[in-house]
Amino acid sequence: MQYWLFKTEPGCFSLDDLIFSPDSTTSWDGVRNYQARNLMRSMKKGDLGFFYHSGKKPEIVALVEVTREAYPDHTAQDPKNRHFDEKATPDNPRWYMVDVKLVRRFAHPIPLEELRKQPELEGMELLKRGSRLSVQPVEEPFFRHIMAMAEQD
Numbered sequence: 001m002q003y004w005l006f007k008t009e010p011g012c013f014s015l016d017d018l019i020f021s022p023d024s025t026t027s028w029d030g031v032r033n034y035q036a037r038n039l040m041r042s043m044k045k046g047d048l049g050f051f052y053h054s055g056k057k058p059e060i061v062a063l064v065e066v067t068r069e070a071y072p073d074h075t076a077q078d079p080k081n082r083h084f085d086e087k088a089t090p091d092n093p094r095w096y097m098v099d100v101k102l103v104r105r106f107a108h109p110i111p112l113e114e115l116r117k118q119p120e121l122e123g124m125e126l127l128k129r130g131s132r133l134s135v136q137p138v139e140e141p142f143f144r145h146i147m148a149m150a151e152q153d
Contacts, residue, residue, distance in 0.1 A: 001044075001046060001047055001048065002042070002043065002044065002047045002137065003047065003048055003049060003137070003138040003139070003140060003142075003143040004039070004043065004047060004048070004049030004050070004066075004135060004136065004137060004138055005049060005050045005052050005060075005125070005126055005135070005136045005137075005138050006028060006049050006050065006051055006052060006064065006100065006134070006135055007052045007054045007133075007134045007135070007136070008051070008052070008053065008054065008134070009053075009054055009055045010053045010055060010057075011055070013026070014053065015051055015053065015061045015062050015102075015105060018051065018062070018064075018100075018102050019102060019105070023101065024101055024102035025067055025099055025100065025101040025102075026099065026100060027068075027073075027097045027098070027099050028040070028097050028098050028099070028100055028135070029073045029074075029075045029083065029097040030073070030075055030082075030083040030097075031073070031095065031096075031097065031134055031135060032076075032083065032085065032095065033133060033134065035133060036133050036134050036135040036136075037095060037096055039133075039135050039136070039137060040070050040096055040097065040098050040135055041070040041096055043066045043069060043070060043098050044066065044069060045066055045067060045068065045069055046065065046066065047065070047066040048063060048064070048065055048066075048103070048143070049063070049064050049065075049066065049100065049138070050062070050063065050064070050138065050143075050146065051063070051064050051100075051102075052126070053109075057111070058111065058112035059109040059110055059111045059112060060106065060109060060110040060115070060146065060150075061105065061106055061109045062102060062103070062104060062105045062106055063102075063103040063104045063106070063147075063150075064100040064101060064102055064103055065100065065101050065103050066098050066099070066100055067099045067100065067101045068098060068099035069098060070096040070097065070098050071096060071097065071098075072090075072093035072095070072096060072097075073088075073093065073095040073096055073097040075095075075097075076088035076093065076094060076095040077089070077090070077093070083095075106150045107150075108150075110146065110149055110150060112126075114149070115127060115146070118145065118149070120141070120142075120145045121142055121145060121146070123139075124138065124139070124142045125137060125138070126138075
């Protein structure tokens, strides 16, 4: 099993949006970074990830599960979609997405500032200077430590 962090701006797509999606499941579309795309292509059904609100109040707010492995992101081929990419075609989709489902909303979100105070999380991708990927791997020891933080509710 692999572990991930999915970043989103709450004004674009929030945890509440996920909760109110059918079956609390959504496609993680619109990723337009090749490194993040490649990470999504390596995801497997059953992998777990953190749902992270970026922006003014950065925090981990929930646990999600990958329910569908990478498949072509149809938003890249829709000229009316803000994620449109004129170079994406059915034969060469360029961009991929996965589906994620809410496993559990954390009773108390874990703020970025609290994560930064944890020596056990030193080296975590999210905490590295200049880290901006919208999809990131999370090493198992980091995942377990954050889950323990979430359980302290």
